[in-house]
Amino acid sequence: MGDSRLFRTEIRGDTLVVVALGNISSLAGNDADEAFDKMTLSLEGQELKNVVIDLGHAEYFGTLMIELLHRLWRAVRDHAGRMAICNVSDLGREILNVSKLDHLWEICPSREEALGAIDHRPGKLPQSR
Amino acid sequence: MTAILVVDDVALDRRLVGEFLGRDDKLKVEFAEDGAEALDQLARRVPDLIVTDLVMPRVDGLELVTTVRTKYPLVPVVLMTSQGSEDIAVRALQQGAASYVPKRLLADDLLGMVQKVLSLSTKERVATRLMGCMSHNQCAFVLGNDTAMFAPLIAYLQESLSHMGLCDENDCTRIGVALEEALTNALYHGNLQVGSELRGVDDAAYRALIHERCTAAPYRDRRIFVEASLSSKNAEFVIRDEGVGFDPSKLPDPTDPANLEKASGRGILLMRTFMDEVVFNDVGNFVKLTKSRAAAEDVKR
Numbered sequence: 001m002g003d004s005r006l007f008r009t010e011i012r013g014d015t016l017v018v019v020a021l022g023n024i025s026s027l028a029g030n031d032a033d034e035a036f037d038k039m040t041l042s043l044e045g046q047e048l049k050n051v052v053i054d055l056g057h058a059e060y061f062g063t064l065m066i067e068l069l070h071r072l073w074r075a076v077r078d079h080a081g082r083m084a085i086c087n088v089s090d091l092g093r094e095i096l097n098v099s100k101l102d103h104l105w106e107i108c109p110s111r112e113e114a115l116g117a118i119d120h121r122p123g124k125l126p127q128s129r
Numbered sequence: 130m131t132a133i134l135v136v137d138d139v140a141l142d143r144r145l146v147g148e149f150l151g152r153d154d155k156l157k158v159e160f161a162e163d164g165a166e167a168l169d170q171l172a173r174r175v176p177d178l179i180v181t182d183l184v185m186p187r188v189d190g191l192e193l194v195t196t197v198r199t200k201y202p203l204v205p206v207v208l209m210t211s212q213g214s215e216d217i218a219v220r221a222l223q224q225g226a227a228s229y230v231p232k233r234l235l236a237d238d239l240l241g242m243v244q245k246v247l248s249l250s251t252k253e254r255v256a257t258r259l260m261g262c263m264s265h266n267q268c269a270f271v272l273g274n275d276t277a278m279f280a281p282l283i284a285y286l287q288e289s290l291s292h293m294g295l296c297d298e299n300d301c302t303r304i305g306v307a308l309e310e311a312l313t314n315a316l317y318h319g320n321l322q323v324g325s326e327l328r329g330v331d332d333a334a335y336r337a338l339i340h341e342r343c344t345a346a347p348y349r350d351r352r353i354f355v356e357a358s359l360s361s362k363n364a365e366f367v368i369r370d371e372g373v374g375f376d377p378s379k380l381p382d383p384t385d386p387a388n389l390e391k392a393s394g395r396g397i398l399l400m401r402t403f404m405d406e407v408v409f410n411d412v413g414n415f416v417k418l419t420k421s422r423a424a425a426e427d428v429k430r
Contacts, residue, residue, distance in 0.1 A: 025280070025306075025309055026309045026310060026313045026396070027276045027279050027280055027309060027313065029276060030336070033332065033336060059302065060302055060305075060306055062306055062309050062310060062313075062396075062399070063310060063313075063392075063395045063396045063399065064313075066395060067328055067329065067392050070329055070390055070392070071329070071332065073390075074329075074390075091299070091302060091303065091306075094402070095306075095399065095402075098384075098398065098399070098402045099383060099384065099389075099395055099398060099399075100383075100384040100386075100389060101389065103386070103389065104389050104390070
């Protein structure tokens with residue numbers, strides 16, 4: 001669901017894990033859009049409601065990736081789910097920080113912590129600020 | 130004399146390869162018994178080319194190729210393949226080995242292959258040294274509405290910046306991100322006049338409009354003009370599109386909490402973050418991005 005040359009997906013319980021397979025530049029265009037079309041479709045079912053984005057293979061990304069993250073976020077939010085991002089590089093972190101998107105999404109150092117962060121634990125709700 | 134390092138764990142094979150290569154008296158052949166010994170030798174003296182077996186103890190041919198590509202990228206590696214080593218050979222070629230010769234054809238083909246690879250790599254080494262002598266690069270490009278040329282253009286500009294020592298690898302990457310954003314803005318928002326408003330509201334309609342405009346006059350005939358002036362002290366990029374322009378001051382602040390989920394303005398935010406200066410003309414269809422070495426060094430201090 002959404003696997004392509006740019007992304008791989010895995011399912012962990014009710015969470016869709018999206019793994020970027022390399023840098024996602026703003027030139028990725030249709031390939032990235034189509035992959036995310038499939039991912040958002042899969043979130044419209046009842047089985048999946050949360051998303052973890054693993055950026056461990058992506059040294060950087062551009063505004064296209066940010067827009068795609070927003071698409072997933074809207075789908076997740078529509079189903080009262082949660083979204084977290086993990087394994088972000090220093091440059092990726094800089095991009096998220098300067099865009100203030102670290103206020104919108106939980107950013108975790110590892111995939112396991114991201115999966116833990118979207119559990120329903122008190123004080124861990126990722127709220128839009 | 131051109132130094133060749135032959136790596137094979139079988140003494141007889143090493144001797145035979147030495148004889149085949151010895152037919153060219155301009156080649157000086159040295160030997161290593163496996164990849165680990167080869168890497169020890171490389172640390173002391175870098176050869177001009179490596180000929181290696183694949184299946185060896187300690188460090189095998191695949192690991193040798195991978196390490197050489199990382200640490201000694203200008204040293205080509207030629208593989209000697211045998212039946213049963215095809216999978217490793219494919220992976221080694223994917224990792225960057227220059228070529229291969231089956232062991233059963235070494236007598237006829239190895240010397241010719243080594244000479245051919247040496248000739249190509251010598252050209253590459255000389256070109257790299259020449260690029261290191263570049264003091265100034267001024268260039269201009271005219272692009273159509275096709276992102277296919279954006280990545281190679283950015284790679285070319287980054288390579289020039291790197292060779293001239295204006296910035297390190299991290300800053301080169303940042304400049305690349307800024308250029309990507311500027312070029313995609315010039316294409317989608319400039320030439321094709323597709324605004325960000327649809328993005329996030331109706332992505333399918335956004336993509337459909339882009340597709341429609343790519344084939345419709347006047348949008349499809351518009352060009353993107355890129356000029357770069359690069360030196361070891363300063364890089365200046367000018368990107369101009371043929372659209373109607375816009376007023377950057379009217380863009381919403383993408384960092385305002387009310388706008389965090391909107392698509393507008395983020396590309397320019399990244400441009401301003403990664404470049405020292407971003408200036409638009411009055412019309413808004415021309416942007417100049419500047420990065421200077423002095424500013425980069427100040428930030429690091």
